Each structure stands twice: as C-alpha cells, then as structure tokens.
Amino acid sequence: MKGFWRRFSRNTGAVIGLAVFVVVLILALFGPWIAPGNPWDMAGAPVSPPLSDPHLLGTDMLGRDVFSTIVHGARVSLVIGAVSTAAALLLGVTIGAVAGYSGGIIDDILMRFTEFFQAIPSFVLALLIVAIFQPSVASIVTAVAIVSWPPVARVVRGEFLSLRSREFVQAAVVLGKSTPAIVFREILPNALSPIVVLASFMVATAILLEAALSFLGLGDPNVMSWGFMIGSGRSTIRLAWWTSVFPGIALFLTVLALNLIGEGLSDALNPRLHDRGES
Amino acid sequence: MDLSHFLRFIAQRLIKAVSVVIGVIILAFFLVRLAPGDPALVIAGQSGAADAQFLDQLRQQFGLDKSMPEQLFIYLKGIAQFDLGYSHRVQRTVASLIGERLPATILLTGAAFLFAVSVGVTLGVLAARRVGTWADSLITVVALTCYATPLFWVGLIFILIFSIQLGWLPALGMFTIGADLSGPAFALDVGRHLILPALTLGLFFMALYARLTRASMLEVATQDFVRTARAKGLREGPIVRRHVLRNALLPVIGFAGVQAGTLVGGSVLVETVFSWPGVGRLAFEALLARDYNLLLGVFITTSAMAVVINLITDVVYALVDPRIEVGA
Numbered sequence: 001m002k003g004f005w006r007r008f009s010r011n012t013g014a015v016i017g018l019a020v021f022v023v024v025l026i027l028a029l030f031g032p033w034i035a036p037g038n039p040w041d042m043a044g045a046p047v048s049p050p051l052s053d054p055h056l057l058g059t060d061m062l063g064r065d066v067f068s069t070i071v072h073g074a075r076v077s078l079v080i081g082a083v084s085t086a087a088a089l090l091l092g093v094t095i096g097a098v099a100g101y102s103g104g105i106i107d108d109i110l111m112r113f114t115e116f117f118q119a120i121p122s123f124v125l126a127l128l129i130v131a132i133f134q135p136s137v138a139s140i141v142t143a144v145a146i147v148s149w150p151p152v153a154r155v156v157r158g159e160f161l162s163l164r165s166r167e168f169v170q171a172a173v174v175l176g177k178s179t180p181a182i183v184f185r186e187i188l189p190n191a192l193s194p195i196v197v198l199a200s201f202m203v204a205t206a207i208l209l210e211a212a213l214s215f216l217g218l219g220d221p222n223v224m225s226w227g228f229m230i231g232s233g234r235s236t237i238r239l240a241w242w243t244s245v246f247p248g249i250a251l252f253l254t255v256l257a258l259n260l261i262g263e264g265l266s267d268a269l270n271p272r273l274h275d276r277g278e279s
Numbered sequence: 280m281d282l283s284h285f286l287r288f289i290a291q292r293l294i295k296a297v298s299v300v301i302g303v304i305i306l307a308f309f310l311v312r313l314a315p316g317d318p319a320l321v322i323a324g325q326s327g328a329a330d331a332q333f334l335d336q337l338r339q340q341f342g343l344d345k346s347m348p349e350q351l352f353i354y355l356k357g358i359a360q361f362d363l364g365y366s367h368r369v370q371r372t373v374a375s376l377i378g379e380r381l382p383a384t385i386l387l388t389g390a391a392f393l394f395a396v397s398v399g400v401t402l403g404v405l406a407a408r409r410v411g412t413w414a415d416s417l418i419t420v421v422a423l424t425c426y427a428t429p430l431f432w433v434g435l436i437f438i439l440i441f442s443i444q445l446g447w448l449p450a451l452g453m454f455t456i457g458a459d460l461s462g463p464a465f466a467l468d469v470g471r472h473l474i475l476p477a478l479t480l481g482l483f484f485m486a487l488y489a490r491l492t493r494a495s496m497l498e499v500a501t502q503d504f505v506r507t508a509r510a511k512g513l514r515e516g517p518i519v520r521r522h523v524l525r526n527a528l529l530p531v532i533g534f535a536g537v538q539a540g541t542l543v544g545g546s547v548l549v550e551t552v553f554s555w556p557g558v559g560r561l562a563f564e565a566l567l568a569r570d571y572n573l574l575l576g577v578f579i580t581t582s583a584m585a586v587v588i589n590l591i592t593d594v595v596y597a598l599v600d601p602r603i604e605v606g607a
Binding site (some may be wrong): 116119120127128132133204212215218234237244245260 | 290302303306307310311313314423424426427428429431432435436438443518537539540541543544545547548551552559561562567569571574575577578581582584585586589
C-alpha cells in the first residue's frame with residue numbers, strides 16, 4: 001500500500017486530479033449545507049451576471065442561482081457515475097470471466113455478443129433506452145451500464161485467458177479446488193488492477209454520458225444536473241453565457257480529474273505498463 | 280494477399296456486418312416490447328395523435344395480434360424493404376425523413392473524421408519525435424484536455440467565441456437561409472457553416488488518435504527493422520516516414536473502425552447544438568415529440584452507418600497490412 005501511494009504520488013497530474021475529485025466529493029456530500037435551499041427555486045433577479053452579490057456565478061433566465069445548481073448537480077453526477085459503473089463492472093466482469101475461463105464455443109458466442117455492443121452507436125442506444133423507459137435516475141443508470149460494459153468484458157476475458165494457464169492456477173486445479181474457489185480466490189484477485197484502472201475511466205465516461213442525456217432533455221426531471229443546466233442555458237447563450245459555461249467547467253474538471261486519477265492508477269498498479277491498452 | 284483470399288475476407292466481413300444490422304433490428308424490436316404498456320401506445324407515444332384508429336393501424340402494421348416470432352419476422356421483412364414505418368407527427372415515412380437528412384450527417388462525420396485523423400496523427404508524430412520535451416508535454420496536455428471536454432459544451436463555447444464575440448463564423452444551420460446561392464458560392468457557404476461543428480465533433484477523436492499514434496510510434500521505433508534502417512545509414516526523415524509511421528498507423532486505422540459508433544453517436548449532440556440538419560438533429564426532434572418510430576429508424580440507420588464505416592476500415596486495414604490473417 002505504501003509502495004502504491006509512492007508510485008501514485010510521483011505522477012503530479014494524478015495528485016492534482018485526486019485533489020479536484022475530493023472537492024467535488026465534498027460538494028456532493030455536503031451540498032445541502034453549502035448551498036441551502038432548492039436549486040430549482042428562484043433565488044434572485046433573473047439573468048444576474050456573475051459576481052453580483054449574493055450570486056457568485058450569477059443566475060439564469062428563471063432566477064436560479066448557478067452556483068447552487070452546480071453544487072447540487074455534483075451529487076447526481078457522482079451517484080450516476082458510480083452506480084452505473086458498478087453495474088457495468090458486474091456485467092462486464094461476469095461475461096468476461098465466463099468467456100475467458102470456459103474458452104471454446106462459449107467464449108466465441110460471448111465475444112460476438114460483446115463485439116456487437118461495441119459496433120453500434122452506444123450513445124444512440126442509451127438515448128433510445130432512456131426515452132422508451134421514461135427519464136429517471138434508474139433508467140439512466142441502466143442505459144449507461146448497458147453501453148459501457150463491453151471494454152470490461154474484453155479486458156477481463158484477456159486476463160482470464162492468460163491467467164488460466166499460469167502455474168499457480170494449474171496447481172489449484174490439480175489440488176482439486178472447486179471452480180468458484182479458483183475463479184474468486186486465484187484468478188480474480190490477480191486480474192484486479194486493470195479492472196480498477198478501467199473503472200476510474202468508466203466513471204468519467206458515465207458522468208459525461210449522463211450530462212449528454214440531460215443536455216438533450218433526458219435527465220431525471222426531479223434532480224438538478226450539470227447537463228440540464230448547460231442545455232437550458234443553450235438558447236439564451238447570447239444573453240447569459242454563464243448559465244451554460246460554469247456547469248460545463250464543473251463537468252470538465254470532474255471528468256479531467258477522474259481521467260488523471262486513472263492515469264495515476266495505471267502507472268501505480270502496472271509499473272511496467274504505461275500503455276493504457278485502449279480498445 | 281492474393282485475390283481469392285481477399286474476396287473471402289470481404290465476404291466474411293460482409294456477413295458479419297449484415298448480422299450486426301439484423302441484431303440491431305432485433306434489439307430495437309425487443310426494446311419497444313420491453314417498455315411498460317401496450318407497444319402500440321409506446322410507438323404512438325405522446326405525438327398527440329394516439330386516436331383509436333391510429334392505434335389499430337399500428338397494431339396491424341406491427342402484427343401485434345400475432346405471436347412474437349411472427350411479429351419479429353414482419354418487422355424484419357419490412358426493414359429489408361427499407362420500410363422503417365411511418366411518422367404520424369409529420370405525416371411522412373420514416374425512411375424518406377432519414378434519407379433527406381443523411382447527406383448532411385455524412386458530410387459532417389466525414390469532415391470531422393478527416394480533421395481528427397490528419398491533425399491527430401500529425402500531433403502524435405510530433406510528440407513521439409520530441410518525446411520528453413516541452414512540445415511532447417504540451418501535446419499530451421492538449422490531448423488530455425480534449426479527452427475530458429464534453430463535446431456539446433465545447434460546441435456552445437465555440438459559438439460563443441467564434442460566432443457571437445468575434446463574428447467570424449455562422450453558428451447555426453448548414454447554409455445561409457434566403458441567400459439562394461448556387462455552385463461554388465453555395466459550397467463555400469456550406470463550408471463556412473461546417474467548420475465549427477466538424478471541429479467540435481472531431482476534437483475528442485483527434486485527442487484519441489494523437490495519443491494512439493504517439494504510443495504506437497514509440498513502440499515501432501524500438502523494433503529491429505528500424506535499427507537496421509538506421510544501420511544502413513538512412514537519414515532520419517525517410518526512416519520516420521517510410522518505416523516507423525507506416526507501421527505505426529496500423530493500430531490507428533484499426534481503432535478508427537472500432538470508434539465509428541462513437542463518432543456517429545456524437546453527431547447527435549453536435550447536430551443538436553449547431554442545428555445541423557442531419558439525422559442526429561432528427562433524433563433530437565423525434566425525442567422532443569416522443570416519436571418512437573422515427574427514433575427507432577434513426578437508431579437502425581446510425582448503426583448501419585457505423586457498421587459500414589467499420590467495414591471500410593477493415594478493408595483498408597487489410598489492404599495496408601499484408602500480414603493480416605484472413606479468417607481471423
């Protein structure tokens with residue numbers, strides 16, 4: 001653990017990313033105390049420019065405080081990012097592990113299935129799913145998870161394929177250990193580091209995807225989100241640029257922070273492998 | 280690769296492409312049926328025209344009184360004849376609506392792709408040749424930044440800077456309405472409208488190709504045949520161009536195919552931001568009106584587009600790389 005932290009902190013970008021992420025996390029956790037009140041409510045005169053007291057980042061056409069919407073949007077972004085990534089990991093690890101461990105025709109079928117999901121425009125599929133099942137946090141999480149598991153399956157399959165033939169796994173087989181024991185105790189712990197690295201990039205992508213969906217008006221109508229604010233400020237950008245610009249900066253910084261953390265994790269967990277192996 | 284091998288390779292890829300498209304249609308079919316409620320109601324949506332007669336017509340069109348496999352067969356047969364259904368909202372067939380918008384989307388994604396590949400590969404080569412210097416770091420930072428920027432937001436920022444503040448480029452649409460231009464003047468007008476959307480859509484992929492080219496160049500540069508070229512006394516320029524770059528480009532081409540779906544999906548956002556009259560903008564309009572028939576049509580069409588791009592890159596890859604395994 002100490003060695004891990006030393007390698008991680010050698011990457012300046014990763015440390016900056018972590019610091020930014022902690023700030024976003026604090027906003028998400030303590031939002032109601034940092035910016036009290038309902039972010040949907042009118043808080044002041046409409047179209048107040050930034051730095052006009054007490055609206056640090058101004059207000060939008062309906063008098064909503066932009067800073068308050070950013071604070072409340074952090075929670076939604078992080079929750080959707082985390083939950084959909086967890087769901088995608090569950091799906092991807094299961095499919096990848098079964099494919100890589102069984103090999104043969106099962107592997108063939110599962111990989112065709114995975115390729116199929118990679119070949120189609122995932123954003124349009126996500127759009128369709130959310131539109132048909134009506135926008136809600138649950139439908140957004142489902143849609144994001146359904147379009148983001150394929151890379152996990154591919155990576156996990158690759159790890160399982162190569163680990164399965166390693167000596168310590170062969171030894172476990174010879175010792176008569178059960179398949180679940182081999183999979184969960186021997187192979188999976190050794191395949192964990194690429195999964196962790198991938199997960200941090202996936203949270204970033206999931207947050208972007210949620211923002212894009214809300215931007216198009218497919219966000220959960222009950223929760224404030226950054227994408228919604230960018231979208232709602234779009235038509236009045238001539239009049240009130242700050243309504244779209246500031247939530248966008250929040251989104252950009254969060255995604256950048258997660259990407260930097262991912263790079264740092266990659267350096268720290270695979271000291272010899274600097275390539276991300278994007279596929 | 281000789282001709283018969285090549286033809287067999289093409290045939291295999293074609294079969295794969297067709298099966299993906301069939302898979303997409305089946306997926307679309309089941310998505311509508313998984314939705315809560317009567318599929319006819321789902322398809323009719325909130326288009327405001329869900330009168331009993333229209334619902335009956337939909338039930339008949341989709342054969343909702345028949346068994347599931349029969350319904351699927353009817354649906355597949357319809358699409359094989361380019362019948363994507365009818366949009367009650369605008370009183371036109373979905374196929375004609377999409378056909379009308381397709382050229383604009385092809386122009387936009389094509390331009391974005393060309394920009395992303397040319398600039399991305401150039402930046403990647405520059406970074407790899409100056410690895411460890413400030414130029415390399417700068418390119419890496421630019422790539423990381425483009426990587427993290429939400430493209431719909433960048434589009435807005437571009438409009439804010441280049442259209443509203445500086446007044447250099449038009450913000451919305453594909454051509455100046457009412458200008459009634461023709462010939463070269465029209466092409467120039469479309470070109471001016473194309474710059475900002477193409478740039479916006481291409482930025483993320485440019486970053487991707489820059490990083491990929493850099494990594495791939497550095498890897499190829501350590502291989503034996505490059506050392507041999509150097510030992511022969513070749514100058515650095517020809518080595519980079521003929522030996523390193525040519526081999527380093529292979530993974531970039533392969534990756535371009537994999538990313539085709541993301542490119543086409545991104546056009547939905549970019550077309551919405553810039554009011555570009557393409558298929559993506561059509562998807563947004565369908566979304567606003569809850570016109571699911573149209574939305575399904577867009578899903579199937581954009582998937583087919585991604586599959587075709589994938590097919591083209593596969594063929595290009597095979598032509599460029601003689602080592603490719605046929606049958607893989």
